[in-house]
Amino acid sequence: MNRKTPVKRVRAKQRRLSADDRRSEFVAKATELFAEEGFGGGTRALARKLGVTQPLLYRYFPSKDDLIKEVYRKVYLEPLEIGWEKLLSDRSRPLRARLQEFYEIYTDAIFNRKWLRIYLYSGLKGIDINRWYVGMVKDKILTRILRECRHDAGLATQSRPSAVELELAWVFHGGIFYYGVRKYIYEAPVLEDKAQMISDALDIFLAGFESMAESATDRRRAPVKVVG
Amino acid sequence: MNRKTPVKRVRAKQRRLSADDRRSEFVAKATELFAEEGFGGGTRALARKLGVTQPLLYRYFPSKDDLIKEVYRKVYLEPLEIGWEKLLSDRSRPLRARLQEFYEIYTDAIFNRKWLRIYLYSGLKGIDINRWYVGMVKDKILTRILRECRHDAGLATQSRPSAVELELAWVFHGGIFYYGVRKYIYEAPVLEDKAQMISDALDIFLAGFESMAESATDRRRAPVKVVG
DNA sequence: ATCTCTGGTGATCGATCGATAAACTACCCC
DNA sequence: GGGGTAGTTTATCGATCGATCACCAGAGAT
Incomplete structure (x- = not known):
């Protein structure tokens, strides 16, 4: 078929957010994901929910565990206000x-x-x-x-x-x-x-x-x- | 050091069980494993608990999901006697x-x-x-x-x-x-x-x-x- | 318009996952 | 005691996992 045809990679227009916004968006969507799938939920599935790529997560959190800790903090401390x-x-x-x-x-x-x-x-x-x-x-x-x-x-x-x-x-x-x-x-x-x-x-x-x-x-x- | 030395593979003496015994042993140990780790617990960790190799599981269960279903059956129905x-x-x-x-x-x-x-x-x-x-x-x-x-x-x-x-x-x-x-x-x-x-x-x-x-x-x- | 941060992507690595196929071996039967 | 069967292992596949690297590109400053 049309293999090797140089398809112009139509990259979804990059949407740039401020560091703070992106970070809290990660935590928010991670909460949703982990609530449904458990903490075994994948980082790629999380990135898909944000409409970004998976390595971006590691610009904001050193590891998945650190992200999970943030989710804990948000979930446990939020209703205590x-x-x-x-x-x-x-x-x-x-x-x-x-x-x-x-x-x-x-x-x-x-x-x-x-x-x-x-x-x-x-x-x-x-x-x-x-x-x-x-x-x-x-x-x-x-x-x-x-x-x-x-x-x-x-x-x-x-x-x-x-x-x-x-x-x-x-x-x-x-x-x-x-x-x-x-x-x-x-x-x-x-x-x-x-x-x-x-x-x-x-x-x-x-x-x-x-x-x-x-x-x-x-x-x-x-x-x-x-x-x- | 002694790399490439042909170490006599000291294989742990194979312990053979009857099909029924082995099968119920799988279910019992799987219950323990999944209770601790959740159903994401690995088939290799399960085999290690039995002292056997991982592929053996698939002689007794077509898939991990089938094993999990057996665990359900045992856990939910056992205390109802x-x-x-x-x-x-x-x-x-x-x-x-x-x-x-x-x-x-x-x-x-x-x-x-x-x-x-x-x-x-x-x-x-x-x-x-x-x-x-x-x-x-x-x-x-x-x-x-x-x-x-x-x-x-x-x-x-x-x-x-x-x-x-x-x-x-x-x-x-x-x-x-x-x-x-x-x-x-x-x-x-x-x-x-x-x-x-x-x-x-x-x-x-x-x-x-x-x-x-x-x-x-x-x-x-x-x-x-x-x-x- | 160009420079320069910095948010974001592509490619990829090593580990681990569930699952399969073929080879091996312990044990029972004649 | 020599098959034969059935329980077990070795080797390996393809997919997916968390994580790392070099590189790209958008937006504000000059």
């Missing part, structure tokens, strides 16, 4: 309303396919930032919630929650988290009204905490097991 | 005891690093068997639990649970599931006594269900939202 402490600890408002609002905002931030998948993939890799995040949830969210619950129930505000209390809060938190996993990872049908799911989960958590607190004050000891 | 239906529906025993025992047995089966990691990896791949499993949990476990709860509360046993009830059960179930994820995936410290975690989670779930049932009969309608 909101002031949680004030929201949870603002005792001028009823506790329940605070918790409801907090979880609505929190889940608005993390309940999306991209965030949840990156979170799960990085969790399976067992990296430091994931362990840091779990510790942060414990210290900044669950411990705070438990302190407010104790205060609300008229109990002494101890500096650190008991292991049993903490586990109660984790099961509650995990139950809400799993809603996001079911919806965005498993793509299973869920109760559409997210706010109501949170409301119902709060109902049973608060009722459970109160009954635990009551039996603790009644019997003057921590309830280890309610039914044998 | 137990008779759940009888356990949950045996009305000669108190409901709470049935639920406690069921979740202790169920979590004994799935709370281990191998199972949870394979489950999460396959969930991220969005494969059919994962969606099947989630549907199975809904139909065979949660729906059954809710039916027993309704019966226990003296309510009409309807064929299918309401969306709100189901979500309540999912949040409860997910909270327990997340305990396993925290312990075996994140390797975070958890309340060591698993049975007590289940007991506490059951307390608040059952209390929540009862209060929902009460308000439903009192007000003659399903409680959509308790606090606005």
Whole structure:
């Protein structure tokens, strides 16, 4: 056929971006790619998403691992911009309303396919930032919630929650988290009204905490097991 | 130095296994490998774990994908051997005891690093068997639990649970599931006594269900939202 | 208009991937 | 004990991976 015919290489017109723009575009598209394919996703596929060639990546990142670290940083730190402490600890408002609002905002931030998948993939890799995040949830969210619950129930505000209390809060938190996993990872049908799911989960958590607190004050000891 | 010296190839004495044994050994070690590395784990690394060479795999499986499917089958179907239906529906025993025992047995089966990691990896791949499993949990476990709860509360046993009830059960179930994820995936410290975690989670779930049932009969309608 | 940065490309390397074909060898049977 | 079969290895292919290098070309400065 027309082999060896000198076809004028119609090179897609080079689109030049500033270094900062290109760099953040790399991170943004890498987040999408890794969310779908996992961190095994290829650098060539990433370049294709940007409409550039693969070696360009290495003008901005020394290695793929460095790019991945940037993705972590962006994904883990982005939804943390909101002031949680004030929201949870603002005792001028009823506790329940605070918790409801907090979880609505929190889940608005993390309940999306991209965030949840990156979170799960990085969790399976067992990296430091994931362990840091779990510790942060414990210290900044669950411990705070438990302190407010104790205060609300008229109990002494101890500096650190008991292991049993903490586990109660984790099961509650995990139950809400799993809603996001079911919806965005498993793509299973869920109760559409997210706010109501949170409301119902709060109902049973608060009722459970109160009954635990009551039996603790009644019997003057921590309830280890309610039914044998 | 001694290059070109004809070193007598000291080949590790061939250990021959029956076809069935070798095949199941492949599946077993592949489960371990994929649990740690994800399904991107290499066939050469797998062969190394068996102490054989890589091409041998293809005497037993037409492709790596077929091996992966076998791993799925083994992992997903293995813990299902137990008779759940009888356990949950045996009305000669108190409901709470049935639920406690069921979740202790169920979590004994799935709370281990191998199972949870394979489950999460396959969930991220969005494969059919994962969606099947989630549907199975809904139909065979949660729906059954809710039916027993309704019966226990003296309510009409309807064929299918309401969306709100189901979500309540999912949040409860997910909270327990997340305990396993925290312990075996994140390797975070958890309340060591698993049975007590289940007991506490059951307390608040059952209390929540009862209060929902009460308000439903009192007000003659399903409680959509308790606090606005 | 030309110079000069610097963003961007083309070509390619070595390693590793899944998979195939042919040769080898341990073990069972007669 | 000499086949013969079936389990195993050696050698290798083509594709793809992350990464490197020399070179090209667009845009602002002069």
